[in-house]
Amino acid sequence: KFDFAGKTAIVTGAASGIGAAIALELGKSGACVIVSDLDDGGAQNVADAIKAAGGTAHGFEADVSDDDEMAALVDFAVKKGGGLHMAVNNAGIAGPMALLADYPVDGWRHVIDVNLHGVFYGMRRQIPAMLKSGGGSIVNMSSILGSVGFLNASAYTASKHAVVGMTKAAAMEYAPQGIRINSVGPAFIDTPLLTNNLEAELLSQVSSLHPVGRMGTSEEVSALTCFLLSDRAGFITGSYHLVDGGYTAQ
């Protein structure tokens, strides 16, 4: 078990799937967790689950693709938690599935706004608050599609590659001031993002795409993320960490 007592964490996209699992693990490990999502009711439910487990949490409705709302989220976290020490920029969408030449321009922009600009808007507010708090650790949720491509997912693939690159640049910039920034690359994880967006036929084949023969769980992504957030990962920054059941080893 990790010990995050006395630390405050923001998790975006925390009402569901991977973000909810991370928020729960941080909360059960002593952090004050700001559970943020577009889905306010879902965020409050996860905050309530943390409190029911004896932890400290607050729900906060915010759209990561809105710069002002990311500023408000960080202000809220600092007010409630007395500072900011950890952030997980996890909110993301799959977007439309289509070949590049057929890809709807609105859909493309939406994917980039949430998956890429959302991480930028988040980090540009989190970093100054962490500097005032004496340092911190950020994890940005990429994907295996941060290093390989996938049919009919050019916008998502582009956004997740960009998150890996932005993470590297930001990590170099803030390492001297005690802020570590890493990205995480999950393969297919059993969450609503997958079950709501993949066609039934593709979904039935997804397990076999991984050498381990199954999809991953949100808890397995949370375990890696919490390690990277923790002081035990003190020499790890600017890198991209796979949790992929061997998918990209093939």
Ligand code: NAD
């Ligand atoms: P999910 O759909 O279960 O949860 C995503 C959450 O993000 C939802 O609660 C949703 O309301 C929220 N969200 C969406 N747009 C938002 C916005 N603009 N502002 C704030 N919140 C917003 O998805 P998940 O599978 O848990 O995905 C979490 C992250 O992990 C995403 O970045 C996704 O790209 C990434 N990821 C998922 C998989 C997978 O197979 N599930 C694989 C690799 C990477």
